[in-house]
Amino acid sequence: MEAKKNRRTNLLDTHIPKDISRYIDFSIMISEMILQKLDELGINKREFARSLGKKESQISEWLSGMHNFTLKTLAEISLKYDLDFSEAFRLTLSKSKEKKQHAIAQKTDQIQIHL
């Protein structure tokens, strides 16, 4: 078990192509915004589905965090629930920018230590 504990990497550390990573980040962020809105309004998935004329199973797929939303769907939800999805894109992009800047700062620190 000690050897198991000392494993330094696991599959979740796999390098993921940037386009896939960003696509999933967008999907997670959009579904999170919808979920928070439902919490705020105190409505459940069934009521949400009914309000949009969709099946509950379809809504479950949307909220999974791995759904490829169409612009049509986003427009529909955005109008009905007054959600600004551009916020989800902005947040995702700014987080990725922060991460990049952090990585650059770390690298710069390392270079300075070596010098």
Next chain:
Amino acid sequence: MKFKIFRYSQGSKGVIYTLWKEGDELPELENALLEYKEIRGERYFYELIAFIRGMCEKTGFRVERFRDENLTWKDGIYALRGTAEYRFYLYHNSSERIILTGGGVKTTKLFQEDPKLLFVVNCLKSVSKLLRDHPELNLKLLSDSEIDLDFTWSGELSNIDEILEKITNGS
């Protein structure tokens, strides 16, 4: 069959535990992820990794994201969505802690008709029941103390007394 609960990944929003069978080289989740990659290909594998990582780091494990397996609410057993016929079963302990494990390809209408899937679900149900019946236990404690969970062929825990004794004695 002996398993340990293994802390697989920790992010700012949650911890993923998995089961690790005695004698196996890899934990259950890793075996399943590799099988999934082989079956569905790299693209879907990467998407799944990004998604699991995203929950760990950004959102935690909201129960609304998971597939309800028509079990009782108190069991807290779900499956990941978006993995086609492949099932990754999980025990939802809280929005910060889950046990995520494999399952396999679901070829039957009900998971109860597939002995392999049924075994995984029953193991998770047994852990869920153990934690419900014994509030002094938690996933971190079970994982840190490296206690063996001895499951019967039907996924029942056969060494509950031993687990409780070990925890009480702090060994």
